[in-house]
Amino acid sequence: TGIFEDIHDALPWSCEGARAVSELDYGGSAPARVVFRQLGAEEDAEGTEDADSSADAGDLGDPGACGGGEAADSTGEGEGGGNGEDSGDAFVVAVREELPVPVMLPCNFARAQLYSYTSLSGTHAHSDEPATEDEEGDAVPAPVPASEAIASREGDAAPESATALGTAFHRLAQQAIERSEQGALYIPGEAAIAAQIQKEGLSTGQQERLRQALDRWLASDEAARFAAYENRAAEVPFIVQVPAVPSDGSAAGGGESFFLEGEIDGLADNGDGAAFLIDYKTGGRDDETAGELDAKHRLQASCYAYALMRAGYTSVEAHFLRIERPSAENPRDPQIVPYRFETADLPALEALIIGKQKEATA
Known part of the structure; x- marks a missing residue:
């Protein structure tokens, strides 16, 4: 939460659909493969998401870079998603409580x-x-x-x-x-x-x-x-x-x-x-x-x-x-x-x- 746009600026993935794969040339031996996937509120053990629950993931961030209103986050998965193909285990960035900004407190x-x-x-x-x-x-x-x-x-x-x-x-x-x-x-x-x-x-x-x-x-x-x-x-x-x-x-x-x-x-x-x-x-x-x-x-x-x-x-x-x-x-x-x-x-x-x-x- 709060860094979605910065990540997208660095890794400009495609935002088409609930899951999209794009490539990024970073100067290596082959382009990097970037997977964008909207996360639902719950996922099963295999990392698959409930399509009907994708709109309920509002606590995971605001995909402002893509102009969408649904919550989103990026994962470390490859094209194979959470099934272990072409990548390591999937992960979700933990949601942290937003602390008040010090300069906005009523007393310094x-x-x-x-x-x-x-x-x-x-x-x-x-x-x-x-x-x-x-x-x-x-x-x-x-x-x-x-x-x-x-x-x-x-x-x-x-x-x-x-x-x-x-x-x-x-x-x-x-x-x-x-x-x-x-x-x-x-x-x-x-x-x-x-x-x-x-x-x-x-x-x-x-x-x-x-x-x-x-x-x-x-x-x-x-x-x-x-x-x-x-x-x-x-x-x-x-x-x-x-x-x-x-x-x-x-x-x-x-x-x-x-x-x-x-x-x-x-x-x-x-x-x-x-x-x-x-x-x-x-x-x-x-x-x-x-x-x-x-x-x-x-x-x-x-x-x-x-x-x-x-x-x-x-x-x-x-x-x-x-x-x-x-x-x-x-x-x-x-x-x-x-x-x-x-x-x-x-x-x-x-x-x-x-x-x-x-x-x-x-």
């Missing part, structure tokens, strides 16, 4: 206790997309409501993805870090930029935004600061177990422990226990206040800092970079939303994360 048990900052914040759960923002400044997965994040392209019928620009920028920024030398980030070439434009299907407007964002970031003082670190890495994954009850003894806990996962856009250090991380943000609004931006990204910064300090860092400085907007303090930089954490903050960060997980599962 493999990820039941895994949380990212996006699932804790209630924006979108377990997204593999980079942390991007739409024109309203909200983190969104693809697809998203047309009124919020999809704009029509003039002269182009295809919709404009809200996450495509961020994805393209993240991949190019990743290359800039991974191929960097201390003191200078690598500048991706035109071929790399064109490849990302093609891969993500960027509109003309998005292509211009991508190039402007890359130019702003790679020429910035912030990029030079990141490149000056001794150790630099891009798209750094992490997973850390979070206890059910906060270590500070607060009442925010309950339930079972879980795992916090994520991927840091850029991470640098000088081997002294102090981590410096960056996270790129596309989109957003011009009228967002410093307080609004701090609140928007604080949970993500807290999750990253918690994971890094649990891994051994003694302090974490996190800069969230709005790479499409210049800094008011330094026009050479993108707008920066800064955070700083010390090991003394670990209990509070843990309590925050446990509380958010409890809210997400309530």
Whole structure:
């Protein structure tokens, strides 16, 4: 069951009648002889079938390759059938119970206790997309409501993805870090930029935004600061177990422990226990206040800092970079939303994360 068509494609036997014999040239000394026979629900000891019961063999498969509605299967018999002539003993492939496809289950048990900052914040759960923002400044997965994040392209019928620009920028920024030398980030070439434009299907407007964002970031003082670190890495994954009850003894806990996962856009250090991380943000609004931006990204910064300090860092400085907007303090930089954490903050960060997980599962 389930492989009938594949077998027929490999051994294209004749499907005429309840039993047919055909030949297949496979490059041997003589053609192979292929026997097609519709099996009934019961067969006698000699392998002969009851012609009246052939329509009752529905549990043996669907002969889709032959376009018939009756069940069928192939056997290892030669032309002589089950009487021992020209072949060995006949056999019937056993019917197996069809198990549910894992991706169709209502719950993916493999990820039941895994949380990212996006699932804790209630924006979108377990997204593999980079942390991007739409024109309203909200983190969104693809697809998203047309009124919020999809704009029509003039002269182009295809919709404009809200996450495509961020994805393209993240991949190019990743290359800039991974191929960097201390003191200078690598500048991706035109071929790399064109490849990302093609891969993500960027509109003309998005292509211009991508190039402007890359130019702003790679020429910035912030990029030079990141490149000056001794150790630099891009798209750094992490997973850390979070206890059910906060270590500070607060009442925010309950339930079972879980795992916090994520991927840091850029991470640098000088081997002294102090981590410096960056996270790129596309989109957003011009009228967002410093307080609004701090609140928007604080949970993500807290999750990253918690994971890094649990891994051994003694302090974490996190800069969230709005790479499409210049800094008011330094026009050479993108707008920066800064955070700083010390090991003394670990209990509070843990309590925050446990509380958010409890809210997400309530």
